[in-house]
Amino acid sequence: MTKGREQNAAGNEHEGKGVESRSTAAGTGPSSASPRAPSHAERARTLARAARFGSLATMARDPEGFPYASLVALATDARGRAVLLLSRLAEHTQNLLARPEASVLLLESPIVGEKLLEHGRVTLIGACTAVPPEEAPECRALFLAAHPDAATYADFSDFSYYRIEPRSLRYVGGFGRMSWVDAAAYARAEPDPLAAFAPRILEHMNDDHAASILAYARKLAGIGDATDAQMTGVDRYGIEMAVTTPSGERRVRLAFDAEIVTREEARKALIEMAGRAEEG
Structure with missing residues (x-):
């Protein structure tokens, strides 16, 4: 396989098999357009x-x-x-x-x-x-x-x-x-502005807000049979989760409504997502 074939026509590198893209705006199901994720150059x-x-x-x-x-x-x-x-x-x-x-x-x-x-x-x-x-x-x-x-x-x-x-x-x-x-x-490419805070954000969410993450998986990602979920990544464009279901683990990405730059913006975005998940 040549180097060029690992990039799509727009020049954006693929995110690989097994990572599902979801929109948080619709509440359930895949988005009509895949939510933005960092390019491999940015990563x-x-x-x-x-x-x-x-x-x-x-x-x-x-x-x-x-x-x-x-x-x-x-x-x-x-x-x-x-x-x-x-x-x-x-x-x-x-x-x-x-x-x-x-x-x-x-x-x-x-x-x-x-x-x-x-x-x-x-x-x-x-x-x-x-x-x-x-x-x-x-x-x-x-x-x-x-x-x-x-x-x-x-x-x-x-x-x-x-x-x-x-x-x-x-x-x-x-x-x-x-x-x-x-x-x-x-x-x-610009390095992700949340990178320095990401480990602490993930630790805090997984340790203190496990119920919210599970709600993200069930309501925002549309995985109704999810039994557990862990946040595995957070960046300026969204979050990634490992979701446990009776049929196995699924990897899911949820997009923020807008690009996040600061830790405080990330906190507000995660709270807003939790509110939408509880309403769903």
């Missing part, structure tokens, strides 16, 4: 912004031509490029000096639970080269903001800043949600 940018470590793959010098993977600290800049502070003595740096072709695997944060393959990850593929001297101060500030402890060695003479310029990206958001992402689309 990749959101994931990359939060990443602080990654697995860097370089082309080994010995044995020549084989991938060499190592753990590195990193930060991402305003265009989603990975910025690394590398020692010239490190094996991966020596590999890069010989050949700049590289990739870095970034994992969704926080990395918790046993089902790691259900978590998001993105691989940035491109040339990893030393940052020009005039751009080093900006990279230094960016990197130290993400890794304050690096200040103890950041100015050592053998350390320099490197940056991966993505040429292509592979995004995987769990089973059935994956695609190649265009580098230009990735650079243009």
Whole structure:
């Protein structure tokens, strides 16, 4: 399958099999048009912004031509490029000096639970080269903001800043949600503004408002035989749930009526959805 075939005619990446899209406005049943969801470019940018470590793959010098993977600290800049502070003595740096072709695997944060393959990850593929001297101060500030402890060695003479310029990206958001992402689309995409609050929102809703989530599933998603439901995701456009039924688990997405930007807006939207579910 070519990269282009994993995107639809509008250029939006597919969300994968098994995720049902629902409208909260109608109260039941699928919407006539699928509710908006983050594109894979947006999901990749959101994931990359939060990443602080990654697995860097370089082309080994010995044995020549084989991938060499190592753990590195990193930060991402305003265009989603990975910025690394590398020692010239490190094996991966020596590999890069010989050949700049590289990739870095970034994992969704926080990395918790046993089902790691259900978590998001993105691989940035491109040339990893030393940052020009005039751009080093900006990279230094960016990197130290993400890794304050690096200040103890950041100015050592053998350390320099490197940056991966993505040429292509592979995004995987769990089973059935994956695609190649265009580098230009990735650079243009905006990270989700709720990402920093999402874990707390999910914990609060699942721990304290389980009845409301079940009502979302039964009334807003139209799954009348739902016996349990858990919120598994929240973003600027809506929420996602894992819904338990007698016939098995179903994954459902519900859209907000409007794009959400702040934590307070998310709280109000979830309360409004609960009110509609109770009326249904």
